[in-house]
Amino acid sequence: MPGRAVRGSANLGRAFVAVLIAAAFSWGLVLSASPQWHERVHPDANQTNHECAITLVAAGNYHHATTGPLIIFPAPAIQFSDLAALDPAWVPSPFLGASIFEHAPPVFV
Numbered sequence: 001m002p003g004r005a006v007r008g009s010a011n012l013g014r015a016f017v018a019v020l021i022a023a024a025f026s027w028g029l030v031l032s033a034s035p036q037w038h039e040r041v042h043p044d045a046n047q048t049n050h051e052c053a054i055t056l057v058a059a060g061n062y063h064h065a066t067t068g069p070l071i072i073f074p075a076p077a078i079q080f081s082d083l084a085a086l087d088p089a090w091v092p093s094p095f096l097g098a099s100i101f102e103h104a105p106p107v108f109v
Contacts, residue, residue, distance in 0.1 A: 025057075032058035 010091055031038045031054045039045045045054075 028054050028057045 031041060035045070041054075042050065043054075044050050044053060
């Protein structure tokens with residue numbers, strides 16, 4: 001039973017947050033539809049440079065600065081123009097001297 005009470009309180013908290021967010025968004029929609037109420041909340045709401053959540057909802061978007069180009073062309077790598085010839089080298093396997101079958105079960109003949 002105690003687990004059920006904890007889950008119930010977590011669901012109650014989530015429901016409260018969801019209702020709070022929905023109410024805030026609805027209030028933003030109401031204020032964006034009524035400029036007089038918006039001016040009561042923000043005295044500088046009639047200025048051109050005023051920007052808040054209500055003006056963003058009313059405009060349907062937000063203005064942002066353009067970003068730089070996403071592609072940067074790399075400079076040619078001159079330091080790698082002369083590669084030395086690769087010499088093959090034989091490296092012994094470290095597992096050849098491990099005697100893998102030394103500890104196998106005995107063979108009955």
